[in-house]
Amino acid sequence: MKKTKILVVGNGMVGHKFIENMLNSPQAETFDIVTFAEEPRLAYDRVQLSSYFSGSTAADLMLTSEDYYRSNGVHYVLNEQVTEIQPENNCVITASGRKETYDKLVLATGSYPFVPPLPGREQPHCLVYRTIEDLEAITESAAQSKIGVVVGGGLLGLEAANALKNLGLDTHVVEFAPRLMAVQLDEGGGLVLRKKIEKLDVKVHTEKNTQEIVAGEKCRYRMNFADGSYLETDMILFSAGIRPRDELARNASLSVGERGGIVVNNFCQTSVANIYAIGECALWSGRIYGLVAPGYQMAKVAVSHITGGADQFVGADMSTKLKLLGVEVASIGDAHARTPGALSYVYQDGINEIYKRLVLSPDGKKLIGSVLVGDTEVYGNLLQICLNGMDVPEAPEQLIVPASDGQAASGLGVDALPETATICSCHDVSKGTICCAVRDGATTIGAIKSMTKAGTGCGGCVALATQVMNSELTKLGVEVNTDLCEHFPFTRQELFHLVRVEKIQTFDALIEKHGRGLGCDICKPTVASILASCWNGFIMKNELAPLQDTNDYFMANMQKNGTYSIVPRIAGGEITPDKLIVLGQVGKKYNLYTKITGGQRIDLFGAQLDDLPAIWQELVDAGFETGHAYGKSVRTVKSCVGSTWCRYGVLDSVGMAIAIEERYKGLRAPHKLKFAVSGCTRECAEAQSKDVGVIATETGWSLYVCGNGGMKPRHADLFATGLDDATLLKYIDRFLMFYVRTADRLQRTSVWMDNLEGGLKYLKNVVIDDKLGIGADLENDMQRVVDAYQCEWKSTIGDAEKLKRFRTFVNSEKRDNTVVFVEERNQIRPANEDELVRFVTSTELETA
Amino acid sequence: MNAAELREIWVDVCESHELLPELGARALVNGEQVAIYRVRDNLYAIDAIDPFSKAAVLSRGIVGDLKGQLVVASPIYKQHFNLQTGACLEDNTVSVKTYPVREVGGRIQIGM
Numbered sequence: 008m009k010k011t012k013i014l015v016v017g018n019g020m021v022g023h024k025f026i027e028n029m030l031n032s033p034q035a036e037t038f039d040i041v042t043f044a045e046e047p048r049l050a051y052d053r054v055q056l057s058s059y060f061s062g063s064t065a066a067d068l069m070l071t072s073e074d075y076y077r078s079n080g081v082h083y084v085l086n087e088q089v090t091e092i093q094p095e096n097n098c099v100i101t102a103s104g105r106k107e108t109y110d111k112l113v114l115a116t117g118s119y120p121f122v123p124p125l126p127g128r129e130q131p132h133c134l135v136y137r138t139i140e141d142l143e144a145i146t147e148s149a150a151q152s153k154i155g156v157v158v159g160g161g162l163l164g165l166e167a168a169n170a171l172k173n174l175g176l177d178t179h180v181v182e183f184a185p186r187l188m189a190v191q192l193d194e195g196g197g198l199v200l201r202k203k204i205e206k207l208d209v210k211v212h213t214e215k216n217t218q219e220i221v222a223g224e225k226c227r228y229r230m231n232f233a234d235g236s237y238l239e240t241d242m243i244l245f246s247a248g249i250r251p252r253d254e255l256a257r258n259a260s261l262s263v264g265e266r267g268g269i270v271v272n273n274f275c276q277t278s279v280a281n282i283y284a285i286g287e288c289a290l291w292s293g294r295i296y297g298l299v300a301p302g303y304q305m306a307k308v309a310v311s312h313i314t315g316g317a318d319q320f321v322g323a324d325m326s327t328k329l330k331l332l333g334v335e336v337a338s339i340g341d342a343h344a345r346t347p348g349a350l351s352y353v354y355q356d357g358i359n360e361i362y363k364r365l366v367l368s369p370d371g372k373k374l375i376g377s378v379l380v381g382d383t384e385v386y387g388n389l390l391q392i393c394l395n396g397m398d399v400p401e402a403p404e405q406l407i408v409p410a411s412d413g414q415a416a417s418g419l420g421v422d423a424l425p426e427t428a429t430i431c432s433c434h435d436v437s438k439g440t441i442c443c444a445v446r447d448g449a450t451t452i453g454a455i456k457s458m459t460k461a462g463t464g465c466g467g468c469v470a471l472a473t474q475v476m477n478s479e480l481t482k483l484g485v486e487v488n489t490d491l492c493e494h495f496p497f498t499r500q501e502l503f504h505l506v507r508v509e510k511i512q513t514f515d516a517l518i519e520k521h522g523r524g525l526g527c528d529i530c531k532p533t534v535a536s537i538l539a540s541c542w543n544g545f546i547m548k549n550e551l552a553p554l555q556d557t558n559d560y561f562m563a564n565m566q567k568n569g570t571y572s573i574v575p576r577i578a579g580g581e582i583t584p585d586k587l588i589v590l591g592q593v594g595k596k597y598n599l600y601t602k603i604t605g606g607q608r609i610d611l612f613g614a615q616l617d618d619l620p621a622i623w624q625e626l627v628d629a630g631f632e633t634g635h636a637y638g639k640s641v642r643t644v645k646s647c648v649g650s651t652w653c654r655y656g657v658l659d660s661v662g663m664a665i666a667i668e669e670r671y672k673g674l675r676a677p678h679k680l681k682f683a684v685s686g687c688t689r690e691c692a693e694a695q696s697k698d699v700g701v702i703a704t705e706t707g708w709s710l711y712v713c714g715n716g717g718m719k720p721r722h723a724d725l726f727a728t729g730l731d732d733a734t735l736l737k738y739i740d741r742f743l744m745f746y747v748r749t750a751d752r753l754q755r756t757s758v759w760m761d762n763l764e765g766g767l768k769y770l771k772n773v774v775i776d777d778k779l780g781i782g783a784d785l786e787n788d789m790q791r792v793v794d795a796y797q798c799e800w801k802s803t804i805g806d807a808e809k810l811k812r813f814r815t816f817v818n819s820e821k822r823d824n825t826v827v828f829v830e831e832r833n834q835i836r837p838a839n840e841d842e843l844v845r846f847v848t849s850t851e852l853e854t855a
Numbered sequence: 856m857n858a859a860e861l862r863e864i865w866v867d868v869c870e871s872h873e874l875l876p877e878l879g880a881r882a883l884v885n886g887e888q889v890a891i892y893r894v895r896d897n898l899y900a901i902d903a904i905d906p907f908s909k910a911a912v913l914s915r916g917i918v919g920d921l922k923g924q925l926v927v928a929s930p931i932y933k934q935h936f937n938l939q940t941g942a943c944l945e946d947n948t949v950s951v952k953t954y955p956v957r958e959v960g961g962r963i964q965i966g967m
């Protein structure tokens with residue numbers, strides 16, 4: 008049977024969604040899919056575009072891969088624009104002159120950023136914000152600019168302003184209307200938003216009508232406004248709305264709207280029956296939808312129609328919840344109360360700059376709209392009440408007024424929602440689907456995300472999805488067991504608090520008071536780490552000794568054959584030739600395998616227990632300290648050579664790396680901690696893959712947090728920019744101590760942050776804005792740890808009693824005969840099992 | 856009198872005070888590596904060689920209790936061994952040898 012050929016023009020978010028849905032349909036086999044993409048890559052997540060400025064790469068943003076397309080038999084051509092449709096011939100022509108026929112044509116061409124026709128708009132450094140290439144151009148321009156202006160104070164404009172701010176520019180927003188986000192917000196909301204944004208040092212200019220862009224006096228350009236005023240700037244980012252890309256349809260005489268947009272019916276068909284239009288280029292019932300969720304619905308409808316289904320597109324909800332420049336903003340339904348006779352409730356908190364408005368139907372029973380600025384916690388609930396046509400409570404103001412105990416109003420609760428209620432509109436996930444996932448074993452929001460995709464789009468539904476999950480878990484009688492182990496009915500965090508608050512100093516005291524039994528290899532090291540973080544006592548103290556893993560106990564890393572490796576600290580990776588020689592001599596004398604580690608230091612492997620003290624005596628004499636390679640503690644601060652030598656370096660990255668390593672060495676934590684400092688944005692130290700990453704810029708240090716390599720690599724998030732040395736260390740002090748205090752056992756910083764309610768933003772609140780008022784406390788705690796530091800090895804080799812521990816046998820001077828080495832590449836390595844058998848047999852024969 | 860005391864050969868390994876509570880020690884007894892522990896004033900001794908890694912590391916594991924059994928956790932791959940029976944909790948086909956152990960006149964002794 009001949010397959011039906013579907014040609015998709017545009018491989019953006021919606022075009023890709025269409026293809027994905029098509030491939031997932033039961034009839035997938037009966038179709039051939041071809042797609043032309045004008046951009047140099049397949050679909051990526053435009054919604055998360057701004058995260059590019061906080062560390063995401065183009066690869067992170069990809070929604071699919073060429074592999075996926077190839078293995079599913081989808082033909083794709085990148086960098087290929089379709090220039091003409093010939094509906095009468097059922098074919099299209101591309102820019103390179105290629106002609107391609109189709110049975111069904113799907114237009115998913117999206118939209119382009121509207122640039123007002125101002126004289127001077129076509130100069131360099133006048134940019135738009137839509138594609139990855141745009142982002143690259145913005146980054147490049149920002150590097151040569153000090154001041155940046157965003158034209159347009161709508162949703163995208165504010166996001167663009169955020170980007171400029173992140174790039175370190177003095178940022179301005181110029182808006183034609185009298186307020187920000189005029190489409191989504193009412194006057195009250197717009198005002199509060201403006202105040203909040205101005206506090207962040209973004210200058211807002213409303214009611215400014217730009218007339219022309221001319222050469223500036225102080226800056227590159229000057230923007231002249233209709234009212235005679237002007238603004239000087241080095242770069243301009245236009246974000247003055249979008250226009251549907253309907254030129255192909257228009258030239259092929261398909262019907263288009265008066266103000267643009269390809270007219271479609273409820274099945275997403277255009278005026279030519281075998282041509283569909285979906286996403287931002289489509290005009291349905293006189294409306295263009297500039298959001299991704301309605302586009303996804305259209306994709307679904309078009310697939311359904313092509314495969315013989317009956318789905319219809321009947322409009323979409325335009326409610327949005329966003330974080331703009333860290334300010335929470337949400338708008339639901341009829342935000343402007345345009346419905347005749349609509350009633351409103353407004354809650355305004357001038358001190359905390361919170362604005363909330365409820366718009367009710369004329370009978371006061373139904374919620375038809377809402378505006379929330381500064382606090383959007385109730386968004387999920389309100390949206391559900393609105394979308395599901397539920398009755399509001401007797402006193403509707405309850406929905407937005409904070410409860411008297413300071414907790415946010417809880418609204419109606421997720422239990423009241425019908426199973427069909429859409430929780431995640433980005434991925435069209437219903438309450439029922441989430442509950443199902445819980446019944447199938449999901450108990451964390453991470454599992455919900457991977458099983459249902461809910462929360463992986465704009466992220467706006469995560470709080471609500473979590474509530475649904477928790478409520479379902481409770482219903483199933485599942486109590487998520489967060490106990491550390493059978494000996495302690497507490498989490499690590501809870502134990503940490505108990506230890507601190509009750510000033511508990513020993514494991515025995517803790518288990519007697521709050522636990523049961525003897526303890527195990529889970530709780531003992533955990534408690535040892537807590538005691539060390541809190542009081543930073545000497546880890547070789549007798550009471551602590553039985554709690555430690557062998558690595559901590561012998562202060563070396565056990566290898567597969569029971570020998571140990573030795574990693575002296577080489578702060579910042581800087582080492583003198585003399586010290587290098589010592590390492591070489593020690594390695595040679597004790598016959599150790601030596602290797603440069605991935606952490607810019609040198610590891611000596613294969614030491615027998617009873618050699619450790621002598622080896623360390625030599626190392627300590629030469630000025631080395633322990634590198635804590637064995638502990639859940641600060642490992643390395645990787646550095647690049649920085650401004651001292653490198654022609655591009657802007658600050659002394661080695662100096663800072665050493666300062667950081669010296670400060671935090673010895674800190675015990677829930678998991679290991681890795682740092683790096685780069686001397687410029689070329690990032691040779693790979694700081695963005697570390698728990699704490701520091702990158703030098705012209706305006707000071709940029710701080711990144713919560714990255715890691717390892718099993719599940721994660722890019723660090725940009726945390727703060729333009730820091731001087733003191734502020735940098737202050738933030739790191741607070742960040743680390745807060746992590747030490749609140750993270751779970753073996754939770755690295757990334758996982759910890761992902762599980763913190765409020766995530767990165769909350770962390771910034773705590774560390775930068777000191778929202779909890781514990782900043783000084785955290786710094787003091789850190790100072791105490793810093794002051795109590797001692798090199799564990801140095802203290803140990805001075806203590807004859809402790810050195811006894813390093814005997815191989817309590818009753819013999821003999822060495823461990825299970826340790827057998829063979830030679831490879833001129834160094835030792837542990838014998839493998841085969842070699843071991845052969846070796847043992849031959850020595851036995853010899854002695855026999 | 857229990858079975859252990861019926862043994863003929865008791866090998867003296869160290870002073871009592873050298874065996875610290877919940878910290879294993881290793882002794883070489885007739886060419887065999889033995890891990891010895893003191894837990895709540897009782898003594899236990901098992902083969903020091905971890906059957907999973909073949910390394911002589913069991914004296915260096917963390918001692919504790921799991922589901923009512925006294926255990927030591929191997930520091931290499933973290934399996935648990937019952938100090939009284941030598942049985943591996945994770946794999947019932949694997950166990951380590953146990954040795955009689957006693958304290959006499961301030962000395963620790965292993966029965967062979």
Ligand code: SRM
Nearest residue numbers: 564572603604605606607608636642715716717718719755
């Ligand atoms: C020696 C070294 C490999 C090398 O030869 O280069 C190494 C060796 C070990 N790594 Fe590593 N890692 C080494 C650099 C790294 C790096 C690279 C880096 O630090 O830049 C990574 C990825 C970066 C990261 O951690 O974010 C790395 C990710 C891991 C992981 C996975 C962590 C994760 O979050 O997924 C583990 C497992 C763990 O910690 O639970 C691990 C665990 C280990 C252990 C401790 C495994 C073990 O228990 O035996 C290894 C023993 C070290 C020893 O015996 O001395 N090692 N390990 C490196 C020592 C660096 C140092 O100077 O301290």
Ligand SMILES: Cc1cc2nc3c(=O)[nH]c(=O)nc-3n(C[C@H](O)[C@H](O)[C@H](O)COP(=O)(O)OP(=O)(O)OC[C@H]3O[C@@H](n4cnc5c(N)ncnc54)[C@H](O)[C@@H]3O)c2cc1C
Nearest residue numbers: 017019020021022045053088089116117286287297298299
């Ligand atoms: C910075 C930013 C932030 C956003 N934030 C949000 C948000 O928080 N929530 C939300 O819902 N929405 C948001 N959006 C909007 C969302 O990205 C769009 O609604 C969505 O991308 C629309 O998908 P689409 O496939 O219709 O268009 P697009 O994703 O733009 O894809 C269209 C593709 O077609 C290609 N194309 C066009 N013409 C041709 C041709 N002739 N031949 C070949 N290829 C062609 C284009 O190059 C493009 O790759 C944001 C947009 C931006 C730019």
Ligand code: SF4
Nearest residue numbers: 647653656686687691
């Ligand atoms: S990061 Fe920059 S300063 Fe550092 S070595 Fe690389 S190029 Fe030089």
Ligand code: FES
Nearest residue numbers: 431433464465466
């Ligand atoms: S609503 Fe956007 S991710 Fe769920």
